[in-house]
Amino acid sequence: MADGGGEPDQLAGERATAQFDVDGMKVAWAGSRHAVEVADRMARLVASDPVFRKDTRTMLSRKELFKDTLKKAAHAWKRIVELRLTEEEANLLRLYVDQPGYVDLHWGMFVPAIKGQGTEEQQKKWLPMAYKFQIIGCYAQTELGHGSNVQGLETTATFDPSADEFVMHSPTLTSSKWWPGGLGKASTHAVVYARLITEGKDYGIHGFIVQLRSLDDHSPLPGVTLGDIGGKFGSGAYNSMDNGVLRFDHVRIPRDQMLMRLSQVTREGKYVHSDVPKQLLYGTMVYVRQTIVADASKALSRAVCIAVRYSAIRKQFGSQDGGPETQVLNYKTQQSRLFPLLASAYAYRFVGQWLKWLYTDVTQKLEAKDYSTLPEAHACTAGLKSVTTSATADAIEECRKLCGGHGYLNSSGLPELFAVYVPACTYEGDNVQVARFLMKTVAQVATGKQPVGTIAYMGNIQHLMQCKSAVNTAEDWLNPAAIKEVFEARALRMAVNCAQNISKAPSQEEGFSELSPDLLEAAVAHVQLIIVTKFIEKLQEDIPGPGVKEQLQKLCSIYALHLLHKHLGDFLSTGCITARQGALANELLGKLYAQVRPNAVALVDAFDYTDHYLGSVLGRYDGDVYPALYEEAWKDPLNETVVPDGYQEHLRPLLKQQLKLSRL
Numbered sequence: 001m002a003d004g005g006g007e008p009d010q011l012a013g014e015r016a017t018a019q020f021d022v023d024g025m026k027v028a029w030a031g032s033r034h035a036v037e038v039a040d041r042m043a044r045l046v047a048s049d050p051v052f053r054k055d056t057r058t059m060l061s062r063k064e065l066f067k068d069t070l071k072k073a074a075h076a077w078k079r080i081v082e083l084r085l086t087e088e089e090a091n092l093l094r095l096y097v098d099q100p101g102y103v104d105l106h107w108g109m110f111v112p113a114i115k116g117q118g119t120e121e122q123q124k125k126w127l128p129m130a131y132k133f134q135i136i137g138c139y140a141q142t143e144l145g146h147g148s149n150v151q152g153l154e155t156t157a158t159f160d161p162s163a164d165e166f167v168m169h170s171p172t173l174t175s176s177k178w179w180p181g182g183l184g185k186a187s188t189h190a191v192v193y194a195r196l197i198t199e200g201k202d203y204g205i206h207g208f209i210v211q212l213r214s215l216d217d218h219s220p221l222p223g224v225t226l227g228d229i230g231g232k233f234g235s236g237a238y239n240s241m242d243n244g245v246l247r248f249d250h251v252r253i254p255r256d257q258m259l260m261r262l263s264q265v266t267r268e269g270k271y272v273h274s275d276v277p278k279q280l281l282y283g284t285m286v287y288v289r290q291t292i293v294a295d296a297s298k299a300l301s302r303a304v305c306i307a308v309r310y311s312a313i314r315k316q317f318g319s320q321d322g323g324p325e326t327q328v329l330n331y332k333t334q335q336s337r338l339f340p341l342l343a344s345a346y347a348y349r350f351v352g353q354w355l356k357w358l359y360t361d362v363t364q365k366l367e368a369k370d371y372s373t374l375p376e377a378h379a380c381t382a383g384l385k386s387v388t389t390s391a392t393a394d395a396i397e398e399c400r401k402l403c404g405g406h407g408y409l410n411s412s413g414l415p416e417l418f419a420v421y422v423p424a425c426t427y428e429g430d431n432v433q434v435a436r437f438l439m440k441t442v443a444q445v446a447t448g449k450q451p452v453g454t455i456a457y458m459g460n461i462q463h464l465m466q467c468k469s470a471v472n473t474a475e476d477w478l479n480p481a482a483i484k485e486v487f488e489a490r491a492l493r494m495a496v497n498c499a500q501n502i503s504k505a506p507s508q509e510e511g512f513s514e515l516s517p518d519l520l521e522a523a524v525a526h527v528q529l530i531i532v533t534k535f536i537e538k539l540q541e542d543i544p545g546p547g548v549k550e551q552l553q554k555l556c557s558i559y560a561l562h563l564l565h566k567h568l569g570d571f572l573s574t575g576c577i578t579a580r581q582g583a584l585a586n587e588l589l590g591k592l593y594a595q596v597r598p599n600a601v602a603l604v605d606a607f608d609y610t611d612h613y614l615g616s617v618l619g620r621y622d623g624d625v626y627p628a629l630y631e632e633a634w635k636d637p638l639n640e641t642v643v644p645d646g647y648q649e650h651l652r653p654l655l656k657q658q659l660k661l662s663r664l
């Protein structure tokens with residue numbers, strides 16, 4: 001036992017109470033036995049390599065942090081090449097290095113943009129260089145004046161037929177590219193989104209591959225102004241990324257650097273649009289949004305892992321007669337705040353796995369020129385991205401609060417995790433673009449069209465508009481069909497209400513604008529239904545391992561019922577449930593929390609995170625929290641000297657002056 005009441009054995013005791021096979025749960029979480037093995041191997045590879053240390057990251061200056069990121073990225077690449085890692089392994093290695101940097105945008109957006117929007121010839125030319133890191137690319141879309149409204153971008157790409165070139169130009173201050181990750185200092189190239197102008201006509205936004213820096217000495221090419229946009233929220237965190245500013249002063253690029261899969265400009269300057277839908281211009285965003293949903297479960301599970309383990313260690317109050325105090329995890333309030341987040345981590349993990357499948361399926365269909373599932377993929381990725389990121393950001397902050405004062409220390413890992421995560425709510429858009437898709441579906445259902453995929457439930461309109469939940473006891477809520485029915489009815493009724501109200505407006509656009517808060521709520525209800533449904537569907541699979549499925553069933557019920565409790569107003573006002581049924585759901589939640597309690601630590605162990613990746617003294621696997629906290633404090637630069645710098649100039653004179661005054 002550690003000095004001062006810390007009890008590392010506490011977690012061993014917690015692990016002994018688990019009622020399921022943790023290895024089986026690791027497989028369910030990771031997706032397969034193979035995925036567990038690869039993740040484990042990559043996590044350990046990173047944790048054992050001193051170059052990937054990150055424990056002093058929050059104490060580094062911006063310049064030191066950026067240099068450290070360059071070092072880590074180069075070292076990671078060296079290891080990837082030396083060990084001949086597969087793409088799956090390399091991506092996991094990138095994940096466990098756990099430091100945002102230019103490689104994220106290079107692999108996550110630059111390469112996918114060329115793959116999705118480049119012709120075969122363009123892919124052949126550019127991808128091999130990108131794959132070997134002979135060039136580094138970023139995704140330069142957002143400008144100082146416009147982010148969400150991509151059609152409002154101002155950068156121009158004017159075709160000059162006399163030279164067979166495009167002239168890239170930033171006509172105004174607000175047209176400066178602003179935010180792209182990797183642009184500020186690292187990238188040599190960018191996919192730049194600009195207004196295509198040819199034969200005097202503006203054809204709107206298109207993508208262009210533009211070289212920005214010399215491949216010899218990394219200096220900006222003539223006419224290109226480049227820099228970092230400045231420090232960002234929090235210490236460490238996203239400051240490792242060189243989000244940048246870029247201006248063009250009539251920079252010329254060859255015509256064949258326009259990404260021409262969707263549309264082309266001929267040698268003569270004719271604009272030709274192919275049969276590929278123009279929405280594919282936004283395809284890179286669909287790709288990256290599905291990775292962002294997968295990342296939500298990782299960030300959330302990290303925070304929950306820290307909060308659950310620490311809550312099992314931390315003791316406060318509980319004994320009137322000087323006996324042992326109570327683990328804070330035993331408090332019902334702690335459970336009711338923490339266990340829904342634990343359940344959400346699993347829910348997002350499974351919906352993320354499904355979304356990856358959906359994306360792969362859509363991509364295969366697109367290759368076969370079947371564009372029918374694109375709108376649904378767009379709606380699902382945009383909607384899930386928006387809902388899971390904002391819930392995860394809130395959840396990380398909640399986990400920080402659940403760790404009390406120590407959660408506020410950088411060494412808890414939670415402040416940095418929050419700061420690094422929170423921009424995910426903003427980048428790739430914070431609007432739930434699914435609302436327009438829902439309104440279209442409602443209109444189509446009215447004409448008798450049968451919707452498919454995640455909106456198939458809307459075809460059951462006759463039943464869902466009138467059904468009343470049959471739940472009569474708290475345990476009735478354990479039935480997935482009962483849960484699904486009320487979530488479907490709520491989502492459909494909210495969407496239909498919006499559609500009816502829009503139809504009363506003077507115009508559809510005015511209706512949309514006026515009702516946008518309601519549309520947002522309807523969209524959130526639809527997205528929550530998708531998450532609940534995908535969790536329920538996961539439980540219909542064969543899930544091996546004693547007790548694993550049972551635990552997941554409990555977590556699925558907790559996920560759905562805590563949403564029902566939180567959004568009770570929606571369920572009541574749409575008449576899907578009665579107040580009594582709402583109370584029964586809450587009653588069941590309390591029982592489920594008690595059942596999860598003995599399994600809580602094992603359920604976070606199943607995430608299989610190394611201490612390195614968690615980066616938290618509170619979330620240590622061995623639970624030896626207090627000595628680690630104590631030791632960590634001494635590493636702070638303030639403790640390098642016993643008497644602080646500044647004492648002679650500022651403290652001593654003050655103290656002496658006060659002493660003199662008191663003697664007067």
Ligand SMILES: CCCCCCCC/C=C\CCCCCCCCCCCCCC(=O)SCCNC(=O)CCNC(=O)[C@H](O)C(C)(C)COP(=O)(O)OP(=O)(O)OC[C@H]1O[C@@H](n2cnc3c(N)ncnc32)[C@H](O)[C@@H]1OP(=O)(O)O
Nearest residue numbers: 076090091094104107108147148150279282378427428429
């Ligand atoms: C160390 C070495 C490692 C080696 C590793 C090797 C392997 C690595 C492998 C993988 C690594 C992966 C790494 C991933 C890391 C990811 C990190 C991410 C970091 C952060 C990135 C952040 C980047 C950005 O932020 S980029 C900028 C994003 N910008 C936005 O999101 C803008 C948001 N705005 C919108 O989305 C707009 O609403 C808009 C653009 C859609 C609006 O445009 P509009 O006005 O033209 O559109 P409408 O709303 O009118 O819609 C028209 C029409 O189009 C449909 N639509 C809209 N969007 C889409 C879409 N995306 N797809 C399909 N269809 C779309 C819409 O529904 C309308 O349809 P209609 O039928 O109604 O006409």
Ligand SMILES: Cc1cc2nc3c(=O)[nH]c(=O)nc-3n(C[C@H](O)[C@H](O)[C@H](O)COP(=O)(O)OP(=O)(O)OC[C@H]3O[C@@H](n4cnc5c(N)ncnc54)[C@H](O)[C@@H]3O)c2cc1C
Nearest residue numbers: 139140141142146147148179180181423426427428429430
């Ligand atoms: C850390 C980080 C990394 C980024 N990386 C990149 C990158 O690599 N490449 C790149 O091109 N960009 C990048 N971005 C930019 C990012 O994509 C944009 O910030 C994002 O799309 C939001 O746009 P905005 O900043 O213009 O916000 P705004 O659109 O100005 O949003 C401000 C507010 O207005 C609201 N709003 C906007 N439009 C509407 C509407 N139609 N209806 C209702 N409300 C609305 C928003 O919801 C928000 O509340 C990054 C941003 C961040 C923070």
